[in-house]
Structure formats: C-alpha cells, structure tokens
Amino acid sequence: MDASWQDFxxxxxxxxxxxxxxSASQAIQSLSRPRGPRSNITPQQLHDLIWSIDVCPxxxxxxxxxxxxxxxxxxxxxxxxxxxxxxxxxHPPTLIPSVVTELAIAASNQSMDSWDQAPAATEVELHxxxxxxxxxxxxxxxxxxxxxxxxxxxxLALTLARSxxxxxxxxxxxxxxxxxxxxxxxxxxxxQAHFSVQRAAAQLGLGRDAVVTVATLESGLMSVDALDTTLxxxxxxxxxxxxxxxxxxxxxxGVIDPLAEIxxxxxxxxxxxxxxxxxxxxxxxxxxLKSRLSGIERADSITIDFHKLWWQPFNASALVIRDADQFDxxxxxxxxxxxxxxxxxxxxxxxxxxxxSRRFDAAKVVATLRTLGRHSLAQMLEVVVELTQYAGRAIxxxxxxxxxxxxxxxxxxxxxxGLGADTVRDIQQRLLASGEMVLGRTEIRGQAALKFTFxxxxxxxxxxxxxxxxxxxxxxx
Amino acid sequence: MDASWQDFxxxxxxxxxxxxxxSASQAIQSLSRPRGPRSNITPQQLHDLIWSIDVCPxxxxxxxxxxxxxxxxxxxxxxxxxxxxxxxxxHPPTLIPSVVTELAIAASNQSMDSWDQAPAATEVELHxxxxxxxxxxxxxxxxxxxxxxxxxxxxLALTLARSxxxxxxxxxxxxxxxxxxxxxxxxxxxxQAHFSVQRAAAQLGLGRDAVVTVATLESGLMSVDALDTTLxxxxxxxxxxxxxxxxxxxxxxGVIDPLAEIxxxxxxxxxxxxxxxxxxxxxxxxxxLKSRLSGIERADSITIDFHKLWWQPFNASALVIRDADQFDxxxxxxxxxxxxxxxxxxxxxxxxxxxxSRRFDAAKVVATLRTLGRHSLAQMLEVVVELTQYAGRAIxxxxxxxxxxxxxxxxxxxxxxGLGADTVRDIQQRLLASGEMVLGRTEIRGQAALKFTFxxxxxxxxxxxxxxxxxxxxxxx
Numbered sequence: 001m002d003a004s005w006q007d008f009x010x011x012x013x014x015x016x017x018x019x020x021x022x023s024a025s026q027a028i029q030s031l032s033r034p035r036g037p038r039s040n041i042t043p044q045q046l047h048d049l050i051w052s053i054d055v056c057p058x059x060x061x062x063x064x065x066x067x068x069x070x071x072x073x074x075x076x077x078x079x080x081x082x083x084x085x086x087x088x089x090x091h092p093p094t095l096i097p098s099v100v101t102e103l104a105i106a107a108s109n110q111s112m113d114s115w116d117q118a119p120a121a122t123e124v125e126l127h128x129x130x131x132x133x134x135x136x137x138x139x140x141x142x143x144x145x146x147x148x149x150x151x152x153x154x155x156l157a158l159t160l161a162r163s164x165x166x167x168x169x170x171x172x173x174x175x176x177x178x179x180x181x182x183x184x185x186x187x188x189x190x191x192q193a194h195f196s197v198q199r200a201a202a203q204l205g206l207g208r209d210a211v212v213t214v215a216t217l218e219s220g221l222m223s224v225d226a227l228d229t230t231l232x233x234x235x236x237x238x239x240x241x242x243x244x245x246x247x248x249x250x251x252x253x254g255v256i257d258p259l260a261e262i263x264x265x266x267x268x269x270x271x272x273x274x275x276x277x278x279x280x281x282x283x284x285x286x287x288x289l290k291s292r293l294s295g296i297e298r299a300d301s302i303t304i305d306f307h308k309l310w311w312q313p314f315n316a317s318a319l320v321i322r323d324a325d326q327f328d329x330x331x332x333x334x335x336x337x338x339x340x341x342x343x344x345x346x347x348x349x350x351x352x353x354x355x356x357s358r359r360f361d362a363a364k365v366v367a368t369l370r371t372l373g374r375h376s377l378a379q380m381l382e383v384v385v386e387l388t389q390y391a392g393r394a395i396x397x398x399x400x401x402x403x404x405x406x407x408x409x410x411x412x413x414x415x416x417x418g419l420g421a422d423t424v425r426d427i428q429q430r431l432l433a434s435g436e437m438v439l440g441r442t443e444i445r446g447q448a449a450l451k452f453t454f455x456x457x458x459x460x461x462x463x464x465x466x467x468x469x470x471x472x473x474x475x476x477x
Numbered sequence: 478m479d480a481s482w483q484d485f486x487x488x489x490x491x492x493x494x495x496x497x498x499x500s501a502s503q504a505i506q507s508l509s510r511p512r513g514p515r516s517n518i519t520p521q522q523l524h525d526l527i528w529s530i531d532v533c534p535x536x537x538x539x540x541x542x543x544x545x546x547x548x549x550x551x552x553x554x555x556x557x558x559x560x561x562x563x564x565x566x567x568h569p570p571t572l573i574p575s576v577v578t579e580l581a582i583a584a585s586n587q588s589m590d591s592w593d594q595a596p597a598a599t600e601v602e603l604h605x606x607x608x609x610x611x612x613x614x615x616x617x618x619x620x621x622x623x624x625x626x627x628x629x630x631x632x633l634a635l636t637l638a639r640s641x642x643x644x645x646x647x648x649x650x651x652x653x654x655x656x657x658x659x660x661x662x663x664x665x666x667x668x669q670a671h672f673s674v675q676r677a678a679a680q681l682g683l684g685r686d687a688v689v690t691v692a693t694l695e696s697g698l699m700s701v702d703a704l705d706t707t708l709x710x711x712x713x714x715x716x717x718x719x720x721x722x723x724x725x726x727x728x729x730x731g732v733i734d735p736l737a738e739i740x741x742x743x744x745x746x747x748x749x750x751x752x753x754x755x756x757x758x759x760x761x762x763x764x765x766l767k768s769r770l771s772g773i774e775r776a777d778s779i780t781i782d783f784h785k786l787w788w789q790p791f792n793a794s795a796l797v798i799r800d801a802d803q804f805d806x807x808x809x810x811x812x813x814x815x816x817x818x819x820x821x822x823x824x825x826x827x828x829x830x831x832x833x834s835r836r837f838d839a840a841k842v843v844a845t846l847r848t849l850g851r852h853s854l855a856q857m858l859e860v861v862v863e864l865t866q867y868a869g870r871a872i873x874x875x876x877x878x879x880x881x882x883x884x885x886x887x888x889x890x891x892x893x894x895g896l897g898a899d900t901v902r903d904i905q906q907r908l909l910a911s912g913e914m915v916l917g918r919t920e921i922r923g924q925a926a927l928k929f930t931f932x933x934x935x936x937x938x939x940x941x942x943x944x945x946x947x948x949x950x951x952x953x954x
Contacts, residue, residue: 005854006934006935008573008848009788010559010570010571010573010576011559012509017505017508020505020508020576021501021502021505023573023574024505024576024577024580025501027578027580027581028497028501028580028584029494029498031494031497031585032489032491032494033489038596041596042822043596043821043822046596046600047822049600050597050601051600053604053847056608056846056847056850056851057847057850059850059853060849060850060852060853061847061848062848063844063848066574067578069847070578070581070840070843070844073597074597074598075585075597077596078585078587078596079587079593079594079595079596080489080585082486082489088594089588089593089594089813089814092586093586094487094586095485095486096484096496096497097485097500097540099497099501099580100500100503100580101504102580102583103501103505103577103579103580103583104504104505104507104508104544104547105579105790106571106575106576106790106841107505107571108508108552108555109558109568109571109790109791111566111568111791115520116556116565116566116915117566118555118556119515119518119520120527120550120555121551121555123523123524123526123528127532131533135533148625148629148792148832149834151833151834152625152832155831173679173684174680174685175679175684175686176686177655177659177684177687178654178684182682194833198809199809199831202650202651202652203636203681203831204680204682205650205654205659206654207652207653208651208652208809209653209654210654251813252812285533307834313582314834315832315834315836332675332676332679332685335729335920336917336920336928337566341902343909345520345523345524354680355629356627356628356671356673357626357791357792358625358626358792359790359791360791364583366530366547367540367544367547369532369533370530370531370532370533370543370546371537371539371540372485373535373537373538374533374534374535375537376537432820438594440813441816442812443812443816456486457482457483457486458486
C-alpha cells in the first residue's frame with residue numbers, strides 16, 4: 001500500500017473530497033466493458049478466477065490496482081442490466097442521479113435508526129414516504145418506511161397484520177408469541193403471488209402451509225369467484241383469514257389482480273388487505289397506466305420496489321401503510337436508541353422498522369425523482385410497457401413459439417410447443433453459457449416456459465426482433 | 478430538465494462512463510461541509526426545510542441543481558461521523574475504497590439472489606464469507622451470507638436455530654409453523670445483549686417473553702454462574718433452551734461475554750450457540766485483540782457487522798455458520814429463481830438468505846480489505862481501542878464524572894454523580910441542539926448514563942480532552 005490508512009478515511013474538507021473524487025473516477029473507469037449481457041466464462045473458470053484473489057493480504061495493495069482488478073475480474077464477468085439481451089429478471093439498469101447519490105449516501109453514512117444519526121435524512125425519508133402514500137391514494141395519516149427489498153416489505157406488512165389481528169383478541173403477539181388459536185390463522189393470495197408471501201408466513205411462525213392460494217384465470221389474474229369459494233370454505237372450516245394479499249404485477253405474467261374487489265372481500269371478513277405492488281407500483285406515475293391500479297387506495301399496506309421500475313440500484317423498497325399509527329405495534333423501547341424522551345420532533349425511525357442500522361436509500365430515490373420528473377419517468381415506463389406489447393406480437397407471430405398470455409406489464413412468457421422441459425432448459429442455459437442472452441425461465445401451471453423481462457427503456461424493437469430470432473435459432477440448433 | 482431521460486441511463490461505453498464521472502464529481506462536491514458533528518438547525522426548522530422540497534416535480538430539474546440542493550439541505554444538516562465530536566453510536570466514518578466501490582456496485586447493479594443476476598458477485602460473496610468463517614476459526618464446511626444489518630443477521634441465526642430444533646423433533650417449522658411445544662422454547666442471552674435478540678424472538682412467533690436474560694457482572698459480562706442457575710431453573714420448569722446467544726461487544730459497555738464457557742454450556746444442553754459479534758468481530762483482524770474472542774470458534778453461527786469496526790458504509794453485515802449445509806433448512810424452491818436444475822456451479826444465494834433481491838455489498842468489503850490490508854485495519858482498530866482506554870482514564874480523573882466500568886472496546890459509559898436522569902438528558906440534548914456534540918445516552922441498571930463511542934481512528938487525545946471538558950462545562954452550565 002503506497003498510502004497510509006489515514007489517507008483513506010472519508011472527510012469533508014477540500015483534500016478529503018479531492019481524494020474521493022480521483023478514486024471515484026478510477027472506480028468508474030473500471031466499469032468499462034464490451035457490449036453483451038455477460039462474458040462466456042464458465043462457472044468453474046469464474047470460481048477459480050475469483051477464489052485465486054487474496055481477500056485480505058497482510059499489507060494493502062494500491063487502490064488503483066484493486067479497482068482495476070475488480071474491473072477485470074468482477075465487473076467484466078458480471079451481467080450488464082443495461083444490455084438489451086439481459087432480459088431474465090426484474091433487474092433494471094440504473095440511473096445516473098441515483099448512482100452518484102449512492103456515493104454520497106456511502107460517504108455521509110447516515111443511519112436511519114435514530115434522528116441523532118440521520119437528522120435531515122429522517123425527514124427526507126418521511127417526506128418521500130408520505131408523498132408515496134398520497135400517490136397511492138391513501139388517506140392523510142398514511143406513511144411508510146424504506147426496507148431492504150420487496151420480500152422485507154411483505155414480511156413487515158404481514159408482521160403488522162399478525163400483530164393487528166392479535167390486538168383484536170387482546171394478544172400482544174410480539175411480546176407473548178403466537179396464541180393457541182394462531183394455528184387456524186391463514187393468509188390468502190393467488191397461486192401467482194410472489195413466494196415471499198410463503199417465506200413471510202414461514203418466518204412469522206405460521207408456516208408456509210398457512211398460506212392458502214387461490215386459483216388464477218388463464219390470464220394469470222386472481223379469480224374473484226375462486227376467492228369467494230376459498231373464503232367460504234375457510235370460514236366453514238373455522239379458519240381465520242388474517243390477511244389477503246393481492247399482487248399488482250406478478251413475477252411471471254406481470255398481471256394486476258382485481259384490487260378493488262379483493263380489498264372489498266378482505267375488509268368484509270375483517271382481514272388485513274396487503275397489496276404487493278413491488279412490480280407495478282410505478283404505474284402510479286403514469287396517467288396512462290395508473291388506472292390499472294384502481295382499488296390500491298383500499299389497501300392497509302402496499303409494497304413498492306423502487307429497485308424495479310423506478311430504476312434504482314438495489315436495495316430500495318418501501319412499505320406504506322394506511323394508518324401510520326399502526327407502526328406502534330412494532331415499537332420496542334431501547335435504552336440507548338429510542339427512549340421516547342427525546343426533544344420534540346426528533347423521530348427515531350427504528351420504531352417503524354424491523355432493521356436497526358439502515359442505509360439512507362431514500363436519498364437516491366429523491367435525487368432521481370427530482371432530476372427526471374414525473375413526466376420522464378412515466379414516459380420510460382410507457383416505453384417498456386409498449387416494447388413488451390411489441391414483443392408479445394412478435395412472439396405470437398412466430399410459429400415456433402406460443403405466447404402464454406398477453407403481456408400485462410413488462411414480461412412476455414412463452415412456451416415452445418413440442419419441446420419438453422429439459423430441452424427448454426437447455427436452450428436457456430446454452431444462451432447463458434455463450435454469453436449471448438440472459439433469458440428467463442419459469443413454469444406456468446406445470447409447463448416449462450421462457451420469459452423476457454423488459455426493464456431497459458433504451459432497448460429497441462430491433463433488439464426485440466433479434467432476441468426472438470436468437471431463441472428460434474436455438475430451437476433448431 | 479435540460480437533458481432527456483435517455484442521457485441518465487447508466488451504460489458502460491465511453492460516453493456513459495464520462496457522464497457518470499462528471500456527475501459523480503458534482504455529487505462529491507456537494508458533500509463539502511464545515512467542521513462540526515452537525516448543524517444547529519432545530520427539528521422543526523429542519524422539517525420545514527425538507528418538506529418544502531417538491532419530491533417529484535412534473536418536469537425534472539438539472540442534476541447539478543438537485544445535487545447542490547441535497548448538499549445544502551440534506552448533507553449539511555446531517556451528522557458527520559468523521560467529526561471527532563460525533564460519538565453517540567456505533568456509527569463510523571467510512572473509507573474511500575468502500576465508498577467508491579459503492580458507486581460501482583450501484584452502477585453495475587448485480588442482484589445476489591441468483592447466479593444469472595450476479596455470476597462473479599456470487600463467487601466474491603462466497604469467497605469473502607469462507608475467508609471470514611476461517612478467520613473466526615470455524616471448520617471447513619463453514620460459510621455465510623451477507624445481510625442488511627446485525628439485526629437481520631441475528632434474526633437469520635435464530636431462524637436457523639428454530640428450524641434446526643424443529644428438525645430434531647421431526648417438525649419442519651418453516652412449512653407447518655410452530656409446533657404446540659414451541660411455547661416452552663426459550664432463547665437465553667445476557668441482560669446486556671442487543672435488543673435484536675428480543676426482536677428476533679418476536680418476529681419468529683416465540684415472543685419477546687421467550688427470551689430469558691442472564692444477569693451480568695459489574696463489568697457487564699454475562700455471569701457464568703448466573704447462566705448455570707438460569708439453565709437449571711429452565712430445565713426444572715420443563716422449558717427447552719433452543720439457543721444461547723453470547724455477545725462479543727455489547728452495545729453500551731463493549732464487553733465480550735466468556736464465549737468458550739457459554740458455548741460449552743450451550744452444547745451440553747443441545748442448544749444452538751450463536752455469537753453476536755456485530756461489534757467486536759473485527760478484533761479477529763488484530764494479533765493483539767483476537768485472543769479476547771477465544772471460544773468464538775465453538776459457535777454454530779456468528780454475526781459480524783462490517784459497517785461497524787470495519788468502517789464500511791451501511792449496510793454490510795454477515796452471518797457465518799459452522800455448517801453451511803444447514804442453510805438448506807431455509808431453502809424454498811421457486812419456479813423462476815432457484816429451480817435446482819441449473820448448470821453445475823451456478824449457485825443461487827437466495828437459498829441462504831431471507832431476502833430475495835440483494836445488493837452486492839461484498840464488493841466494498843473486499844475492496845477495503847485488499848487496499849488497506851490486515852495490518853492497517855488492525856492498527857486502526859488498536860488506535861480506537863487505545864483511544865478509548867485514554868478516554869476512560871480521563872473520565873476517571875474527572876471528579877464530576879464517574880466511569881461505570883473500565884472500557885472494554887470502543888465505548889466509555891459514565892454517570893454524573895448527584896444529577897438526576899432529567900438533568901443528564903438535558904446535558905445530552907443541549908449538546909445535540911447546539912450542534913457541538915452528538916453524545917450517547919443510555920441507562921445501565923436503571924441509572925441514567927452518558928456514552929462516548931470512538932469509531933474514528935483520526936480522533937486524537939486532545940479531541941478526547943475537549944469532549945470531556947465540554948461535558949463538564951455543561952454540568953456546571
């Protein structure tokens with residue numbers, strides 16, 4: 001190491017910022033890579049390459065060399081979400097305002113658990129959460145909290161639902177644990193809901209088996225008739241539905257459940273109504289798309305992932321809830337952190353969160369919203385939704401492929417008639433291995449399927465034609 | 478907005494990287510701030526200032542203006558963890574290698590849930606986790622996973638413990654929920670353990686009441702005699718201890734419980750042995766300090782926070798476990814993400830995690846370790862530990878203050894003899910309000926106390942003298 005450790009501590013004087021700036025330029029240069037969604041390195045070669053690096057040498061190595069090495073070994077062998085052929089997952093390219101704000105977030109290192117570790121940051125997060133709650137049509141009194149991901153947001157929502165149901169029967173679940181009759185508690189969602197609903201039930205001690213799934217229509221929407229039948233059956237069986245989860249943007253087909261009707265059912269049986277809008281929450285920004293979320297304003301809680309169609313780097317999710325006072329269900333007094341005797345106006349967000357130390361992710365979201373503005377973000381969204389419609393038509397026109405359902409947001413799921421699951425798998429894996437395409441693969445009603453997910457607003461119709469042609473080429477290969 | 482949205486999508490060609498670089502420089506300039514741990518703005522003024530910002534204007538605003546505004550409203554009214562008078566919490570200044578790598582992490586936006594969203598990143602995280610497990614003295618077969626914080630790591634550890642205990646009686650807790658006899662399950666820790674142990678028990682459905690705390694000695698250490706008495710009593714009462722949590726670096730006094738003896742007790746009664754080394758895990762790097770962690774190698778799981786004494790930006794925590802096969806207890810097959818039929822060597826880390834999408838925080842840790850090397854990091858650690866010893870002597874020598882216990886790591890807790898809790902509170906809050914010092918405040922055995930936490934290796938003995946003098950000045954003010 002040429003420099004001494006003193007030179008590496010981030011400070012906010014001129015010299016400190018100059019050091020940071022020159023190193024940031026080096027880090028950015030190290031990101032340079034050729035076109036293509038990934039390199040064609042094999043898993044074994046990659047393993048050997050990475051594991052040959054000495055994680056922690058006795059003496060340090062020049063930062064410029066470390067950054068170059070990260071570039072040549074890690075970044076260049078990663079995937080490039082901004083490449084048009086990176087279409088497997090809800091895995092977006094990111095935006096410059098958010099990425100450079102990430103650097104400022106890390107340098108200033110506010111921690112969201114207490115006001116005295118994040119005074120301005122606390123107000124920014126609250127302001128953003130209130131704005132988001134209003135955008136979703138929730139009433140005054142609604143607010144939220146940022147979490148580490150859609151799964152964490154769903155877990156928090158169902159934690160609140162569990163505590164709330166407990167409170168209605170005089171049980172403080174967080175204090176005394178699940179009561180005897182919790183064995184009859186059920187969470188209802190569609191068979192296309194995200195697996196984090198099951199994971200939440202597992203985490204909460206209810207078990208995955210406490211999740212009852214409702215059949216979906218051909219399009220992938222939760223069937224309201226099937227929901228009614230399910231609820232009737234559960235009532236007859238003496239089981240208590242504590243929450244109904246509707247999905248706004250399912251992971252595979254991208255469909256939005258009929259929110260208003262599901263919300264009405266939830267409230268008529270005294271259940272918590274959670275909307276998992278991790279995917280489609282961004283539609284709230286678009287005048288053309290927001291009507292698809294009609295009914296979301298009935299929700300008791302809503303998950304929205306900024307790291308999906310708001311183009312934020314991981315992680316940036318939010319849970320907004322209808323009545324922010326219900327965060328009190330979570331609150332635990334702590335001697336050192338949230339004593340409750342602070343100066344008025346010093347809010348400690350640890351009281352709303354399942355985390356303690358927590359990154360100031362709200363900053364990057366606000367930087368993005370202010371730089372791009374609502375119109376541009378809506379336009380980007382409409383571009384990818386429209387591109388997906390185009391892809392759906394291209395797939396429908398291709399005899400070798402069968403579109404599973406009309407695209408509802410940014411995914412196209414298609415089958416390959418006549419080919420078995422192993423062959424479909426081989427097609428996806430050959431494209432991945434060659435570094436030509438990172439293609440999605442899933443299963444719809446037991447049938448192996450492939451999936452395009454379009455998260456990149458710079459992708460063109462010509463790119464889509466090329467992706468379809470590459471898949472067809474592999475079928476005949 | 479002068480630019481169009483197309484200009485803001487991060488790409489890795491020369492033009493894209495040049496755009497990113499010039500914006501990064503602006504973001505860094507916006508961090509400039511005067512000395513001092515915080516501004517003296519009041520909570521109400523700060524609220525009004527932040528809430529006057531339009532979170533999402535219809536049309537965007539130039540990025541340079543947005544970044545300047547973040548600087549003048551948010552960063553300048555935040556706290557500065559690199560200021561010597563920012564001593565309230567385990568809230569470190571950060572290091573240049575990690576901060577600039579954060580930018581690369583955000584730009585490349587790998588997602589750690591699946592190999593096809595993070596091929597090289599997956600191997601980097603696994604390599605780092607294996608190195609950390611070895612550093613802690615765990616056997617071959619040990620490995621780990623990065624989480625969003627110490628709380629999340631502790632929750633994951635106790636989730637594994639709960640599933641493991643379930644498996645010993647033939648119950649898949651994650652599938653079928655807590656069994657009947659889970660009402661007798663207990664988690665044992667000291668009365669100085671972090672409140673996340675209670676939060677984990679609450680989350681898992683056991684309830685905070687399932688946590689049994691063991692009395693500590695005057696120094697803050699868990700008393701092994703009291704532990705034995707507690708375990709005997711629980712056995713007599715027919716309660717099943719599923720896990721014993723030892724703390725390596727308590728939040729207030731920084732002490733390290735007697736790990737070897739506690740581990741021996743845990744295993745003799747068939748309980749999971751978890752070590753919460755969120756704070757003191759870094760001692761493993763130092764030849765002078767690592768012997769204090771003797772016994773950690775007996776752990777079934779260990780929490781280590783890189784965002785504490787490894788000077789990483791939030792969030793960066795790790796859970797390493799003795800037998801990585803036990804992560805299989807968590808695994809849930811997913812149609813689209815972790816099917817189990819991938820090409821050999823393509824590991825999907827979602828199977829080890831309670832999260833799905835997850836940031837590539839391992840990169841910043843590796844960049845730091847390689848740039849500084851073990852010797853320098855050990856030296857930084859020894860500097861803050863030694864500085865805390867100095868502060869302890871300075872407090873002991875000051876008649877107006879009473880040191881609660883000899884400093885054991887990087888905290889000094891002290892009382893003000895003759896002053897009541899309200900006056901102690903006022904002293905801390907006056908210093909916070911004036912912007913002169915962000916001082917810690919806690920309660921030890923019901924007694925109001927103040928706390929210095931020294932996380933900044935650039936802080937000098939003269940700075941410490943000044944902090945002590947400021948507190949004394951406030952007592953007589």
